[in-house]
Amino acid sequence: MQVAAAAAPPWPSLPRGGIAFLFPLSLLALWSISARLGWLPPQILPAPSEVGSALWDLAGTGELASNTAISLLRVVEGFAAGSALGLLLGIAMGLSRTTEDYVKPLFTAFAQVPTLGWIPFLMLLVGIGEPLKILVIAKAAFVPVALNTFAGIRAVPPIYAEVGALFRFNRWQLLHRVVLPAAVPPIFTGLRYGLTHAWNALVAVELLASAEGLGYLLVWGRQMFWLDTMMGAMIVIGIVGFALDRIMAAAEQRLQSWRLA
Amino acid sequence: MKRMLRGMVLPVGLLALWEFASHAGVVDPRILPSLELVAHTAVNQVMHEGLLGNLAASLARDMAGFCIGSFIGVAIGTALGLSLVADRLFMPSFNGLRQIAILAWIPLISIWFGVGESAKVVFIAAAALIPVVLNTREGMRAASTQLVEVARALTFTRWQLVTRLYLPSALPSIATGVHLGLIYAWVASIGSEYFMTVGPGIGGLIIAGRERFQMDLVILGILILGIVGFAINLGASAIEARLMRWKPG
Numbered sequence: 001m002q003v004a005a006a007a008a009p010p011w012p013s014l015p016r017g018g019i020a021f022l023f024p025l026s027l028l029a030l031w032s033i034s035a036r037l038g039w040l041p042p043q044i045l046p047a048p049s050e051v052g053s054a055l056w057d058l059a060g061t062g063e064l065a066s067n068t069a070i071s072l073l074r075v076v077e078g079f080a081a082g083s084a085l086g087l088l089l090g091i092a093m094g095l096s097r098t099t100e101d102y103v104k105p106l107f108t109a110f111a112q113v114p115t116l117g118w119i120p121f122l123m124l125l126v127g128i129g130e131p132l133k134i135l136v137i138a139k140a141a142f143v144p145v146a147l148n149t150f151a152g153i154r155a156v157p158p159i160y161a162e163v164g165a166l167f168r169f170n171r172w173q174l175l176h177r178v179v180l181p182a183a184v185p186p187i188f189t190g191l192r193y194g195l196t197h198a199w200n201a202l203v204a205v206e207l208l209a210s211a212e213g214l215g216y217l218l219v220w221g222r223q224m225f226w227l228d229t230m231m232g233a234m235i236v237i238g239i240v241g242f243a244l245d246r247i248m249a250a251a252e253q254r255l256q257s258w259r260l261a
Numbered sequence: 262m263k264r265m266l267r268g269m270v271l272p273v274g275l276l277a278l279w280e281f282a283s284h285a286g287v288v289d290p291r292i293l294p295s296l297e298l299v300a301h302t303a304v305n306q307v308m309h310e311g312l313l314g315n316l317a318a319s320l321a322r323d324m325a326g327f328c329i330g331s332f333i334g335v336a337i338g339t340a341l342g343l344s345l346v347a348d349r350l351f352m353p354s355f356n357g358l359r360q361i362a363i364l365a366w367i368p369l370i371s372i373w374f375g376v377g378e379s380a381k382v383v384f385i386a387a388a389a390l391i392p393v394v395l396n397t398r399e400g401m402r403a404a405s406t407q408l409v410e411v412a413r414a415l416t417f418t419r420w421q422l423v424t425r426l427y428l429p430s431a432l433p434s435i436a437t438g439v440h441l442g443l444i445y446a447w448v449a450s451i452g453s454e455y456f457m458t459v460g461p462g463i464g465g466l467i468i469a470g471r472e473r474f475q476m477d478l479v480i481l482g483i484l485i486l487g488i489v490g491f492a493i494n495l496g497a498s499a500i501e502a503r504l505m506r507w508k509p510g
Binding site for chain 2 (some may be wrong): 019020021022023024027042043098101102103104105106109112113114116117118119120123124125191199200203204207208214215218219221224225227230231233234235237238239241242
């Protein structure tokens with residue numbers, strides 16, 4: 001213990017998390033200096049202050065809020081539809097081997113093609129309006145939710161069902177008292193993946209075909225060569241994506257608070 | 262056998278329905294081209310339009326980006342996993358940047374690197390890098406402390422410690438990361454071709470099909486995407502299993 005104390009550096013140590021800011025702050029400093037001295041033309045790397053003011057301007061005109069709201073609404077709608085279907089299919093395949101036999105091969109084939117691949121197909125099918133975005137986002141959420149729900153239900157130890165049988169539970173009681181609660185953790189993993197995939201799909205579909213939303217802000221910045229706007233939009237995309245994942249994690253914790261350790 | 266037959270029911274039924282709908286004129290054949298038209302397009306593409314060249318271009322791009330990304334990813338992951346200082350210093354920034362949906366980088370990358378081959382490879386490499394870094398770091402950190410003590414007792418040098426102990430014990434985790442990296446890289450290849458439509462590739466083929474309203478071409482492209490993705494996944498699993506043969510249990 002004393003040795004450790006003696007070996008401590010003479011300067012006051014940074015708080016645990018403080019060191020995390022060292023790298024981004026020095027990067028930011030270097031970035032500012034390079035912008036100030038004109039090492040790189042602003043068409044390649046605008047000053048951080050310009051990114052900040054671009055964001056500020058977007059926020060001031062209300063464009064940022066309205067585009068974020070549009071994107072969020074799309075994700076919520078698509079995710080709700082896709083995850084509901086995914087839950088249904090996952091539960092159906094998990095509970096019945098017959099359903100699994102019939103549906104799983106088709107589902108696997110469907111899931112093989114990345115969401116990005118379905119976008120042009122759906123564009124020809126439904127045009128580039130709002131239904132396209134909802135369908136693409138729903139597909140992105142559907143696959144991981146269905147897969148994890150299916151796997152989660154299959155992983156419920158058979159002994160639980162035996163205990164249920166001992167209590168003379170009927171099928172419905174068995175399902176909602178035993179099987180579903182036991183499968184909550186993997187199902188939530190699936191929902192979290194689903195939401196992340198949904199957010200990525202939103203960015204993809206807005207980049208390809210949209211006249212509003214955060215992805216469109218990026219496209220617009222690209223066309224105008226406004227790098228500050230583009231970087232601002234990227235930052236917001238990152239923050240919203242992070243926030244969505246946090247919300248999901250918090251919900252997961254809350255739902256599982258009854259679990260012992 | 263029975264299970265396989267059951268599995269065939271829905272796909273075959275759907276195909277039959279599709280074929281019927283397109284022949285009976287229930288659906289506009291431009292929206293739902295008949296199966297033989299898709300097959301015809303496939304043959305025509307292979308024989309005259311250089312489909313295989315497009316496929317080879319996509320795969321070459323995919324592999325180049327994947328190799329660069331996973332190599333750098335293993336290096337970064339190893340550094341982060343072994344050095345607490347590096348981890349504290351860089352991991353939060355890495356996690357922050359990772360929050361930005363990967364496709365959102367495409368506009369910026371296309372301004373920095375143009376829309377040619379190098380921009381695509383940079384993007385694919387970045388997509389492959391992320392899972393490799395995360396899993397390599399996890400694997401390095403999970404090395405057994407008992408083994409590390411043994412190695413110290415045997416006075417391993419730092420180099421020996423890394424190559425004889427940390428790397429082998431992190432191998433399963435690295436393999437998982439590389440496997441994910443392969444999948445991400447393939448999706449990123451398609452994404453890069455969608456948005457930077459210069460040069461040959463399967464993604465470009467699909468986009469061209471959409472622009473010319475050729476559903477047969479789009480469906481063909483989707484089929485190829487699925488098959489290649491499936492093959493990559495299968496290959497990666499096989500290599501993973503082979504590498505992990507020595508592992509008990």
